[in-house]
Amino acid sequence: MDLDSVLTRRPSPGPEAPCDAVPPKGPGSGRLHRARAGAVAVLHRTGAVAAVLLALAAVGMMIGEPVLIPSLAASAAVLHHTPTLPTAQPRTVVVAHLLGAGAGYAVLAVAPSAPWSAALAGGLTFAATTLARTPHSPACATAVVVVLQTPAPARFVPLLFGATVVLVLGGVAASRTHPAADRYPVRWW
Secondary structure, rough: OOOOHOOOOOOOOOOOOOOOOOOOOOOOOHHHHHHHHHHHHHHHHHHHHHHHHHHHHHHHHOOOOOOOOHHHHHHHHHHHHOOOOOOOOHHHHHHHHHHHHHHHHHHHOOOOOOOOHHHHHHHHHHHHHHHHOOOOOOOHHHHHHHHHOOOOOOHHHHHHHHHHHHHHHHHHHHHHHHOOOOOOOOOOO
């Protein structure tokens, strides 16, 4: 068996190639069209992520509390970059962050705020989200933020819940405003 029998050859455009082998020219065809469509999709997703994060920052400024935390920015990226994956679904995003906050406060109940206890909280969050079937990596960072920043739970947890709902609603809005965008969510619960 030789290499030519395994590999298929594609005709190259030219005088000896059949007419239908030459890709059509024009603004809506070929690589240029795919590049434009890809650029539009990236701009749409980038705009959606920036809009939802700006909304969280604005809410935080209005109420005088930090609502935008690093883990929520990571969640926005996951949600808008891979909206059809299980890690981006609403149940996963909301529940995982709440589990992360819970793990952070549980660790603070028995240990001081320190890098080693923050690492422990991140690991506990990983275990909790895995057992709850809500795997969402940014939630581990929420646990770390809780341990290292020690926010008051009565204020932080409701704000975290509200912020995750805003992220989800931003994902829903973004998927409805661009005709070629993947539908979000695939499932609500």
